[in-house]
Amino acid sequence: MKYPAPSAALAHTLWLLSARARGGKHWIANANCEFQSITIAEQTQPVSVQALSSRNQSYVLSPRSAWINYAKEEANRLAPRKLQWLAKILGDSIFFPLSLLLRGSGLDRAVSIGNRLISTNLYPDWSLQEFKNLTEELVSEYPNYPYIFRNICPEVNPHFYDYLQRCGWSLVPARMIYLCDPQNPAVWKHNHVKKDVRLLHSEDIEIVGPEQMKNGDLPRLRDLFRQVFIHKHSTLNPDFTIDFFEFCLESSFLELHGLRHKGQMVGVLGVYEFQGSNWITTPLIGYDTTMPQELGLYRRLMALLLQIAKQKNKRLHYSSGASEFKQARGGLAYLEYTAIYSQHLNTREKLCNKLFAKTLQYIAPRILKRVDQY
Template identity: 40%
Template structure:
């Protein structure tokens, strides 16, 4: 059955005919709470209008924004390409490069705001660092584009989190329909088998990392052993790494969101517990789709000495889960050298952006950004191996 795509908001979501599939069930568990309560009640720094896009076998979340320039980057292209980029200039070894790019980003930020850059619709936006995609038919893609352009004619249309290894067919399909592919970040993919599987040195490092669990007196705790009472501590651990150490532009997931993820099985949460003290000192949360898994929740007690090795242990547990499940692991961005040393392979991630229907003063920012990133941003990523 090829049904016409339909869009629902917080006034009409009760009429959704949820498809009787695993993907449809997941979407229902994820989206219903976000329709019944404001998104900010679960993630304080995400402000957006939520919609549900009903397709043949699944329902995809769609977010719609107008401005919200202080918003989390998962809904704000301005935050991703300007605000967050300014914070990450410290990663460049060259002081001259940092100084020059700081000026470029300041000018770029003014241009982006002037062109109302954040007036955007994101398709398949799960409010996570990485969006995994279901298989979409050509008819579903065409229907989705027509529906959203008709409903939001003044907005750019964006598919975030696309990389060639995982989403090659979708990228080609969108490119044929006039989407521009704008680089967004360098991500890392880890494969447990095949020609790109970890080599001998990487396997040795992983074995050494995993051995730290016994050496430091830790044990893994699976989702069945975690309760609502553990969520405040797990939120502290996520905050310590993703927010305090990295950036407050990351999704500010707190205890309420983690309890939602735990109770509705939106994420598989695992933790590291110190055997002697019983304290939870590290957490990861992942989800899977079509043989790919990614980990939007990752954190540990950064107040403990670095030689404790919590990051190494937690990463070893994550890679062990991926290997056991036979999944390709999308490791997102960051900690580039660490991930490469353990067998991950870097790849560019893109946002596919449709802006052909917009006037030139709205398109100029995407045109300039595409040229700047391909001409300067990508070479810098490759030079500094970020």
Template identity: 30%
Template sequence: MKIRWAKQEELTGIVRDFSKMIAHNSQLLIENVRTEYRVLRVGKEVFFPVTINHTEWENSFVCAPYAAYTAYAKEEIKWNINHKTVRAILILLVNAISGWLKRGMLNKNVHVNNFLMTTNPYPEWNGKEIAEITSFIKTQYPQHAIIFRSLNDYQHRHLLQLFQKNKYENVGSRQVYIFDLTKKAWLKHRNNKHDNKLIEKKGLHFINHQEMKAYLPQALELYRDLYLKKYSVLNPQLTLKYFKEVHQTGIINFHGYIDKNKILKAFSGQFTLDKTITSPIVGYDVSAPQKEGLYIHAAQLALLNKFDQGLLLNLSSGAPSFKRMRGGQASIEYSAIYLKHLPLKRRLPWKVLQFISNKIGVPLIKKYKL
């Protein structure tokens, strides 16, 4: 099986559109992402977007593991761990190793299948070319770790096993929520019936993808208020250019709700790859009272799209109780990382992270149902 870098004219579908958009200057689209971009061709039909990084310490975690395992990890600990002693110990641990991780060049890596989204869905792929892909990238980038992010044990158990057989380290990262049920089964959950009544009562006007074009500047503000101001500046700092281009090409399918004054109150943008839907862009008026249920409006847009298409929905992490009570199946997400070709001083930080993540982080995630 021949593995090589693809030419732009060979690409099709979403990978083609994404490549045209991102190839020249990633920071015009995502302000905190500096990366080199290429596409890996695997056989005749599989194309993987690939990002290559070296240091870029200020990058978003979508291509910078250092950010994911230091600053962003501390923020997630503060949000999710209520036990003061456990929280203090974990933050102390992250602070203690952060400098060492930086010296270990954690950001010197090649991410395969990276759409620069918080959750990267995978195409239908059986993984039989893992060894050949690894060999090819090692030849091209002999000093870089090789990373496949966003693998969860609900959808990708077979792939995770194959990566291990090919000497990859599977490092736990977070818990995501998978919706893989019929609409009939979904409606049996009492909370979903309550949500439907609330949405009907509020009487906001639904707008489709085409109608959302006029509301993209408002959507960007809602996204930034939620992801960057409320949560973390380490989330992708998307620009209006990004919103316009993913809308125009259809890479992301937008839906929203506006009020009687034509103000956008909630929206969701869904990204679909083969049999998986994700919702990488969400926003709602965070200043509104919780009783308005605007998060419910936004989340349900992705669910309704899932039922329309008959596909599986990966609704990512966050709001764990909300998602569980509405039919979400909890699943641990991993990154598969190849390090065998690197010197010991580069492998050790990853080994320590693997131990902390798999032996401490994942059990805590399961215990606290995060």
């Protein structure tokens, strides 16, 4: 018998309790960190304290993986095979100095606030005073660490960018994201959306809702996710453990949806909401990469996500990647930032943080927008 899922607030509390007791690797195989907590606006938020960053740490935890290692992988991936040697030389000329600055900044041991080890964290609206209180408490509790706050986008949380800057944080470009409002009738007039919705509701593949999911499905769902995000894309993506999938099934921390073809699960979608946010997103998506492309599994999953967002009366955070695909389905491109605070550190670390931030503020928007075209 499947019992009703706990409330979203309780699910987040249970996630954090387990993370504090067992560490980040309980939920994400490549997230070696400890968890503590801090209170913002009477809400308990996770605080991750990572072990020294390594090449194996997921980008959702490690600034080095996010800004250096992942970017190097992308540069090599986009370069024509015959020119990959040149791309490596050019990449090293950019990334080596950045790597030195990052090391000198202390960001390899950064404390991350509000980070649930997913690609896109969602936040409620906090006031300027709450950010001031947060910054003061962090300096008191973690005086020897720099702090980072991921997933800051003015279009998602309109005041965050300004409030963080006014509190002394630096906003560093991190990635291009795509936002969509499924409540806008124009979204559903896109030809690609119309075709995808028709495909989603064709009878050859069954849509499996959260209430139909079973424990026996979870190993397959994890495999589908890993086929896409780990094997097809990058080992720096978060590698969700089977414990995480079990927790999502029990608590709806991520609301699991699936696609079934001839009795076998062939697609999975994990929908994430946060109390007080008007957005939903999907940090977890996967499909059987061996199936014929004509089945359009990714198209079906994204159509399902769009449909769920409309049903929930939420705006849709498409996250990053697949730019052309998402823009053809109502996604608008925006820069997302990671906030860094280092005002309390020693002179060398403050200087390295300042130079690191200034460098990325100058070059990252150009690179991200250029890469976005591919």
